[in-house]
Amino acid sequence: MTTQPVPEPVVRRLCQYLRELETLAERGVGKVSSGQMARDLHVTDAQIRKDLAYFGQFGRPGVGYLVEPLRDELRRILGTDRPLNVIVVGAGDLGRALLRYRGFRRKGFHLVAAFDVTKSKIGRKIGTVPVYHIDRLPEVIREQDVKLAVLAVPAEAAQSVAEALCEAGVRGILNFAPTTLETPDDVAVRLVDLAAHLEQLSFQAIRAKI
Amino acid sequence: MTTQPVPEPVVRRLCQYLRELETLAERGVGKVSSGQMARDLHVTDAQIRKDLAYFGQFGRPGVGYLVEPLRDELRRILGTDRPLNVIVVGAGDLGRALLRYRGFRRKGFHLVAAFDVTKSKIGRKIGTVPVYHIDRLPEVIREQDVKLAVLAVPAEAAQSVAEALCEAGVRGILNFAPTTLETPDDVAVRLVDLAAHLEQLSFQAIRAKI
DNA sequence: CCCTGTGAACCTGTTCACAGCG
DNA sequence: CGCTGTGAACAGGTTCACAGGG
Numbered sequence: 001m002t003t004q005p006v007p008e009p010v011v012r013r014l015c016q017y018l019r020e021l022e023t024l025a026e027r028g029v030g031k032v033s034s035g036q037m038a039r040d041l042h043v044t045d046a047q048i049r050k051d052l053a054y055f056g057q058f059g060r061p062g063v064g065y066l067v068e069p070l071r072d073e074l075r076r077i078l079g080t081d082r083p084l085n086v087i088v089v090g091a092g093d094l095g096r097a098l099l100r101y102r103g104f105r106r107k108g109f110h111l112v113a114a115f116d117v118t119k120s121k122i123g124r125k126i127g128t129v130p131v132y133h134i135d136r137l138p139e140v141i142r143e144q145d146v147k148l149a150v151l152a153v154p155a156e157a158a159q160s161v162a163e164a165l166c167e168a169g170v171r172g173i174l175n176f177a178p179t180t181l182e183t184p185d186d187v188a189v190r191l192v193d194l195a196a197h198l199e200q201l202s203f204q205a206i207r208a209k210i
Numbered sequence: 211m212t213t214q215p216v217p218e219p220v221v222r223r224l225c226q227y228l229r230e231l232e233t234l235a236e237r238g239v240g241k242v243s244s245g246q247m248a249r250d251l252h253v254t255d256a257q258i259r260k261d262l263a264y265f266g267q268f269g270r271p272g273v274g275y276l277v278e279p280l281r282d283e284l285r286r287i288l289g290t291d292r293p294l295n296v297i298v299v300g301a302g303d304l305g306r307a308l309l310r311y312r313g314f315r316r317k318g319f320h321l322v323a324a325f326d327v328t329k330s331k332i333g334r335k336i337g338t339v340p341v342y343h344i345d346r347l348p349e350v351i352r353e354q355d356v357k358l359a360v361l362a363v364p365a366e367a368a369q370s371v372a373e374a375l376c377e378a379g380v381r382g383i384l385n386f387a388p389t390t391l392e393t394p395d396d397v398a399v400r401l402v403d404l405a406a407h408l409e410q411l412s413f414q415a416i417r418a419k420i
Numbered sequence: 421c422c423c424t425g426t427g428a429a430c431c432t433g434t435t436c437a438c439a440g441c442g
Numbered sequence: 443c444g445c446t447g448t449g450a451a452c453a454g455g456t457t458c459a460c461a462g463g464g
Contacts, residue, residue: 006413006417007432007433009433009434010433011410011413011414012406012410014413015403015406015409015410016390016406018409019388019403019406033444033445033446034445034446035445040390041390042390044434044435045445045446046434046435046436046437046448047433047434047435049445049446049447049448050433050434050435050447050448052446052447053446053447053448057446057447058446059445059446059447060441060442060445060446061440061441061442061444061445061446061447062441062442062443062444062445062446063442063444063445063446064444064445064446065446077413078409078410078412078413079412079413079415079416080409080412084412086408093306093307093310093311094307094311096303096307097303097304097306097307097308098307098404100303101303101304101404101405103388103403103404103405104404104405104408106405107405107408107409109405109408147415148408148411148412148415150408171415171418172411172412172414172415172418173411174407174408174411178229178313180226180250180251180252185418186418187418188411188414188415188418190407190410190411190414192402192404192407193225193226193229193313194308194311194313194314194402195311195313195314195316195317195319196222196225196226196229197384197400197402198296198314198317198319198358198360198384199225199228199288199290199317200218200221200222200225200288200400201358201382201383201384201398201400202288202289202290202294202358202382203216203221203224203287203288203289204221204382204398204400205289205357205358205381205382205398206289207216208381208382208395208396208397208398217454217455219455219456220455243422243423243424244423244424245423254456254457255423255424256425256426256456256457256458256459257455257456257457259423259424259425259426260425260426260455260456260457262424262425263424263425263426267424267425268424269423269424269425270423270424270463270464271422271423271424271425271462271463271464272421272422272423272424272463272464273422273423273424273464274422274423274424275424
């Protein structure tokens with residue numbers, strides 16, 4: 001319950017639970033059991049209880065969990081209980097779509113700046129977010145206390161941008177460029193390879209036919 | 211080696227291996243050992259060999275793997291050795307960005323149509339891809355023999371669109387709407403929850419500081 | 421001698437089952 | 443009685459280590 005290492009699958013599911021709890025709260029549902037959530041999310045009830053047990057005891061025997069308190073607890077665990085400043089590097093099609101994506105804001109992330117090297121993009125705004133030249137990365141990161149960055153640059157540029165981000169003090173990088181990044185141990189990286197997801201789907205689809 | 215069930219993590223890594231092999235092939239590298247790939251991809255060499263063993267024997271003891279043959283083999287396994295027609299449902303910011311994303315084409319996927327309900331979008335093209343009204347989903351899916359769909363509609367609409375897709379004979383859905391979808395067993399679904407990825411990164415970043 | 425392919429050992433995440441509390 | 447929390451049993455994925463082939 002203290003600071004034992006938490007398996008990655010657990011963190012993945014924590015985000016699912018949070019999403020479900022947010023939906024329930026919106027609908028005005030006050031309490032929920034692990035069994036009900038399990039049905040909705042296609043997991044087992046024991047799994048949910050075990051996952052939560054990594055962080056404490058949040059339920060009441062015979063009742064279940066109170067939706068809003070558990071939601072808030074999960075946000076605290078994930079670190080999204082207070083607004084986090086995030087930047088997007090790369091203002092191509094994907095970068096622009098991510099800047100406009102409402103889901104980030106809804107979850108409490110503040111997109112505070114975008115960066116690119118293309119002259120025509122710099123100085124403009126995408127939605128409400130200003131686009132700066134990539135040279136200003138360190139400056140903006142420091143001034144706005146940015147901890148997380150979204151990387152949406154071409155694969156060839158990804159490593160050098162990642163190094164600039166680490167240098168400037170970023171703690172996590174969400175990488176949409178299909179490459180493995182080399183970063184110090186204290187900087188977390190998550191790769192989101194969109195094409196790979198389609199490939200995996202293709203594989204699953206082939207197998208399902210049997 | 212025949213048709214035993216393949217663990218999901220194996221499929222995920224297969225896509226990584228393919229990406230690496232494509233990069234190596236572009237650079238003109240002719241052969242590679244599991245050890246070299248392991249270093250580049252941050253996995254173990256035994257892992258790579260075990261993963262490949264699910265599908266056959268592709269290497270030569272003392273030499274390693276021939277880059278292009280193994281690449282082609284992986285494509286065949288994943289089902290991307292021949293072009294696959296794909297549609298995108300939802301032509302909002304995210305849908306548009308995905309339609310323009312080069313990574314899909316580079317991997318052999320053909321984006322053949324987009325769908326939306328907004329009058330102003332219908333009849334136009336996004337990049338080279340025509341936008342149809344969502345009512346024409348079944349028709350286009352049948353005519354173009356579409357097997358895979360990308361879902362980029364608001365969460366509230368996702369389930370009903372998914373049902374239409376299944377009805378029309380789609381075999382796999384890449385779901386960017388943050389909801390769990392209910393689909394028949396023979397339709398594969400993969401959820402890509404962009405905000406959840408940032409949440410997981412936030413969690414990792416908090417932990418890394420310790 | 422290098423590197424693959426693979427059974428065996430290991431380990432970690434999942435499921436089970438039940439004690440315990442409201 | 444319902445549902446949580448959790449130790450114990452289980453399952454399955456990963457790592458090890460070595461036989462075997464070029």
